Amino acid sequence: MAAREREFTAPTVQLLTHEGELRPSPEAEAYLPLVEALSDAELQRFYRDMAVSRRIDVAGANLQRQGQLALWVPSHGQEAAQVGSAHAARPQDHLFPSYREHIVGMIRGLDLSRIFALLRGATLGGWNPEENGNFHLYTLVLASQTLHATGYAMGLQFDGATATGDPETDAAVLVYYGDGSTSQGDANEALVFASSYQTPQVFFIQNNQWAISVPVARQSRSPLSLRGGGFGMPGVRVDGNDVLASYAVTRQSLEEARAGDGPSLIEAVTYRMGAHTTADDPTKYRTDDEVAYWEARDPITRYRTWLEGRGASASFFSDVEAEANDIAADLRRRALELQAPTREAIFEHVYSEPHPLMVEQYAWLESFETSFEGPAGGTA
Amino acid sequence: MSARTEEENHVTDVASEAVPEASTALQQAQGAGDVRGVQTLSMAKAINAGLREALRADEKVLLMGEDIGPLGGVFRVTEGLSAEFGDKRILDTPLAESAIVGTAIGLAMRGYRPVIEIQFDGFIFPAFDQITTQLARQTVRHDGSLSMPVVIRVPYGGHIGSIEHHQESPEAYFAHTPGLRVVSPSNPHDAYWMIQEAIRSDDPVLFFEPKSRYWPKGPVDLDHSGLPLHASRVMRQGTDVTVVGHGAMIATLLQAADIAETEGRSIEVVDLRSLSPIDYGPLLESVHRTGRLVVAQEAYGNVSVGSEIAATVAERAFYALEAPVLRVSGFDTPFPPAALETEFLPSPDRVLEAVDRALAY
Numbered sequence: 001m002a003a004r005e006r007e008f009t010a011p012t013v014q015l016l017t018h019e020g021e022l023r024p025s026p027e028a029e030a031y032l033p034l035v036e037a038l039s040d041a042e043l044q045r046f047y048r049d050m051a052v053s054r055r056i057d058v059a060g061a062n063l064q065r066q067g068q069l070a071l072w073v074p075s076h077g078q079e080a081a082q083v084g085s086a087h088a089a090r091p092q093d094h095l096f097p098s099y100r101e102h103i104v105g106m107i108r109g110l111d112l113s114r115i116f117a118l119l120r121g122a123t124l125g126g127w128n129p130e131e132n133g134n135f136h137l138y139t140l141v142l143a144s145q146t147l148h149a150t151g152y153a154m155g156l157q158f159d160g161a162t163a164t165g166d167p168e169t170d171a172a173v174l175v176y177y178g179d180g181s182t183s184q185g186d187a188n189e190a191l192v193f194a195s196s197y198q199t200p201q202v203f204f205i206q207n208n209q210w211a212i213s214v215p216v217a218r219q220s221r222s223p224l225s226l227r228g229g230g231f232g233m234p235g236v237r238v239d240g241n242d243v244l245a246s247y248a249v250t251r252q253s254l255e256e257a258r259a260g261d262g263p264s265l266i267e268a269v270t271y272r273m274g275a276h277t278t279a280d281d282p283t284k285y286r287t288d289d290e291v292a293y294w295e296a297r298d299p300i301t302r303y304r305t306w307l308e309g310r311g312a313s314a315s316f317f318s319d320v321e322a323e324a325n326d327i328a329a330d331l332r333r334r335a336l337e338l339q340a341p342t343r344e345a346i347f348e349h350v351y352s353e354p355h356p357l358m359v360e361q362y363a364w365l366e367s368f369e370t371s372f373e374g375p376a377g378g379t380a
Numbered sequence: 381m382s383a384r385t386e387e388e389n390h391v392t393d394v395a396s397e398a399v400p401e402a403s404t405a406l407q408q409a410q411g412a413g414d415v416r417g418v419q420t421l422s423m424a425k426a427i428n429a430g431l432r433e434a435l436r437a438d439e440k441v442l443l444m445g446e447d448i449g450p451l452g453g454v455f456r457v458t459e460g461l462s463a464e465f466g467d468k469r470i471l472d473t474p475l476a477e478s479a480i481v482g483t484a485i486g487l488a489m490r491g492y493r494p495v496i497e498i499q500f501d502g503f504i505f506p507a508f509d510q511i512t513t514q515l516a517r518q519t520v521r522h523d524g525s526l527s528m529p530v531v532i533r534v535p536y537g538g539h540i541g542s543i544e545h546h547q548e549s550p551e552a553y554f555a556h557t558p559g560l561r562v563v564s565p566s567n568p569h570d571a572y573w574m575i576q577e578a579i580r581s582d583d584p585v586l587f588f589e590p591k592s593r594y595w596p597k598g599p600v601d602l603d604h605s606g607l608p609l610h611a612s613r614v615m616r617q618g619t620d621v622t623v624v625g626h627g628a629m630i631a632t633l634l635q636a637a638d639i640a641e642t643e644g645r646s647i648e649v650v651d652l653r654s655l656s657p658i659d660y661g662p663l664l665e666s667v668h669r670t671g672r673l674v675v676a677q678e679a680y681g682n683v684s685v686g687s688e689i690a691a692t693v694a695e696r697a698f699y700a701l702e703a704p705v706l707r708v709s710g711f712d713t714p715f716p717p718a719a720l721e722t723e724f725l726p727s728p729d730r731v732l733e734a735v736d737r738a739l740a741y
């Protein structure tokens with residue numbers, strides 16, 4: 001018997017070439033109408049959001065270097081995957097991020113100072129998803145959120161909040177995770193449950209090539225998109241540096257989910273241009289050539305070229321730059337103003353119902369701390 | 381397992397004696413004036429009845445687990461519920477514990493009150509991450525804007541002669557984790573009421589069911605719950621030594637107290653019922669009366685619930701103690717092959733040996 005095939009490939013959906021030409025790959029043809037339906041204002045919004053994301057990355061990294069944040073988690077290079085997918089969701093949809101999707105939160109209406117509060121060590125969470133565009137909390141244990149998203153999607157089904165035929169109210173769930181997370185048991189169990197219950201859900205993998213210092217080849221010998229089929233759902237590989245393709249494939253997948261056609265999986269092939277976090281040093285594990293290769297595929301540059309070709313004015317781009325600077329400056333100012341929580345926050349909300357240890361230990365801490373405070377006017 | 385009819389009656393008599401002590405919101409929810417009386421039920425049937433009440437009372441209550449549908453669970457605790465409530469509320473899930481807990485978290489975010497069955501004690505560990513890093517922390521992470529009313533039922537403990545991973549007592553891992561509540565009933569009456577209280581709690585509750593006590597029958601007062609979920613209780617009064625435990629250990633402690641009585645020693649038995657939080661009130665009062673305490677549990681002794689009780693009682697009742705607090709536990713080994721389980725599990729004789737040592741001070 002001849003050696004069996006051990007190479008696995010998947011075609012990539014790409015609408016916008018690296019050079020910024022709208023020239024759909026064969027797999028992308030079917031998605032073209034979704035892009036053609038976008039207005040100029042929507043197309044410009046995509047650019048604006050990507051530019052804002054990149055500018056915020058600079059502000060976040062600076063704050064960390066200046067000791068104002070414990071950590072910054074950059075999105076540089078992944079803007080198209082994030083912005084395109086986020087704009088594919090409808091207001092009633094629920095989005096479960098990993099911890100790198102700052103611009104997705106902003107698109108859903110989250111005040112990004114809440115994310116700065118999280119990274120500054122002022123909170124363990126930071127926002128109420130119900131009041132922030134159904135953008136759920138960041139989850140730091142990798143892939144845990146894939147199961148929460150799946151359970152939430154089961155709940156939408158049980159409630160009859162999806163697949164009624166009304167696209168204005170039918171809801172779906174969009175969950176983000178990365179190439180590293182695909183190796184976690186939870187990510188795989190989530191695909192099992194989603195497929196079993198046919199949840200209204202889209203799994204959006206940002207394959208940014210690196211799980212901190214380990215390349216995606218260590219996680220998977222085959223394109224991650226192929227995992228969809230193994231679990232009984234469509235899997236699509238998309239050029240994640242193409243905002244139009246990221247938008248269109250996610251839009252189509254979410255619409256199928258809302259219509260009751262079941263879950264699907266998207267692998268957005270992208271690249272983390274910066275470090276994993278500000279605690280990382282990518283020069284230790286990857287080459288300049290590799291970085292140069294991806295720089296030539298930058299998501300913002302190619303999209304700008306395309307918009308310019310369609311007649312976008314120079315003032316549009318300079319206005320966006322000014323707006324991004326304003327947003328970053330405002331976030332920086334408010335990050336510096338964030339107050340540390342008071343010590344009772346340690347004990348608050350650990351439980352929903354009264355708990356004797358919370359009462360006893362807070363009372364003890366309070367009396368311990370106040371024992372160091374002298375009488376008014378006394379010397380320290 | 382061996383039949384222990386006399387001691388059985390003892391447990392349940394005492395349990396029913398405690399019944400008229402208090403009334404709770406639960407009873408009001410059952411409908412005032414609707415007297416249903418006392419039934420004799422096994423713990424398995426009592427939990428089944430409690431689950432049925434909870435499913436009827438609140439349509440957001442869902443059951444999730446492996447083989448809990450038409451089969452009724454491997455211990456038949458959910459028998460008949462799938463026929464009554466259908467497969468949209470009694471979910472036979474795919475076989476993945478982490479996913480059962482993880483999706484239950486998502487369902488709770490959506491307003492559901494999932495009640496999970498973990499098939500056996502030793503199979504809870506694939507879900508350990510979701511329970512400890514996710515379920516236990518959602519409420520604090522959401523600044524209190526989200527509750528996590530998830531119950532995880534865990535058949536646990538030895539005395540059933542089964543194979544590896546089927547006889548364990550992992551409660552300490554969860555009692556150690558902030559954000560979780562951990563309870564364990566010792567008799568059918570408590571089981572019937574505690575499961576309903578656990579489901580009504582807005583916090584996650586680990587509900588440890590002592591599987592060796594699933595089948596012995598006892599009276600269940602269907603009208604009066606007796607005690608709040610987290611209250612401990614004196615099960616038998618005595619004057620010489622206090623012994624404290626939970627779950628199946630209570631039957632062993634009552635048996636030990638019977639034997640001790642024939643030898644002229646009076647043992648007070650305290651049933652913790654709740655392992656997190658622990659209601660120290662009745663225990664400390666008891667220790668103040670007897671001056672001696674023996675803590676007994678099937679679980680490994682090292683860094684256990686028993687260790688915590690010993691430390692806390694030593695701190696809070698130091699001057700009342702006539703002897704050090706002594707512990708009787710499973711050994712710090714893997715639960716052995718079933719042929720050796722009677723050597724491993726604390727027996728009445730091992731409890732009495734510790735009682736003798738306490739009295740020797």
